Amino acid sequence: MTTLASTGPLAEAVERSAAPVTVKPPLARLIDARPEVAARLEKDDGLADALVAVLAASRSLTRLVQSDPRCIEVLADLGRRPPVDARSPAALAAWKRLELLRIAARDLTGLDELETVVTGLAELADDVLRAAVDLAEVPARERLAVIAMGKLGGQELNYASDIDILFVDGDGNAAPRAARKVMDVARGCFRVDVDLRPEGRDGPLVRSLRSYQAYWERWAQPWERQALLKARPVAGDPALGDGFRREAGVELWSRAFGADDLRDIRGMKRSSEGGVGSGTWNSPSSSCSSSTGATTRRCDRARRSPP
Secondary structure, eight states, X not given: OOOOOSSSHHHXXXXXXXXXXXXXXXXXXXXXXXXXXXXXXXXXXXXXXXXXXXXXXXXXXXXXXXXXXXXXXXXXXXXSOOOOOOSSHHHHHHHHHHHHHHHHHHHHTTXXXXXXXXXXXXXXXXXXXXXXXXXXXXXXXXXXXXXXXXHHHTTXXXXXXXXXXXXXXXXXXXXXXXXXXXXXXXXXXXXXXXXTSTTGGGSOSEEEHHHHHHHHHHTOOHHHHHHGGGOEEEEEOHHHHHHHHHHHHHHHHHSOXXXXXXXXXXXXXXXXXXXXXXXXOSOOOGGGGOOSHHHHHHHHHHHHOOO
């Protein structure tokens, strides 16, 4: 295995890194496999700094750099966003990894502030979902819209985040097959969570806008209404997505939160801050006292699922 030089720009970048001992073995293996990279690293301080920062910080990105020759070009020009490659699910997943590498390198080298990083990660997920709809070849007559929720909806995604989404169908003829195709493609890039939908895992994967409205009117828990703050259409039928955003806004802002609602929200906030993963909290609202099966399941989810 190549012995790295002890002087020069590359050696200085390694010694400045967060973990010089961690960086040296994979860097030496990379140079062994691609000798031409060594000369580029000595001449290009920006490339050397970006590569070393990534090798010091992430085992998964280190493996990516060693396996995909395109990574060096990405790290050499961190200001250039690779164009989305949606030729196939595999091509999309490969593009996602390269763009994630670019975002991480800009973060690790101090080029971007936190707000820019989390927004960039959300934009990456948005592009994946749009490409997933295209690759799933959803028939136009099915009018499927994808709604981002949670951290994705709020454009505050982090590196470990899954992506929370809802599906809306245009005419009431739910299109679960098309939605599952979209999920299959997107799951090649991200962990996809659809459990924020009405009734969670017990509910249908896809609902019409009218069905969402009926659920909000009769059954929605305070945390479900609060979650609509971050609802954002990202892919699929734009008119349908805009309709969901509009009706979610009406639901969110046209009805006041009552005393019990506020008590529930405060209790869930205390629970999430003081005992993440505890699974329960001790301030159920009066609406959770019903013994009916469906309501009990919804209330149990409300206790387990802070927004």
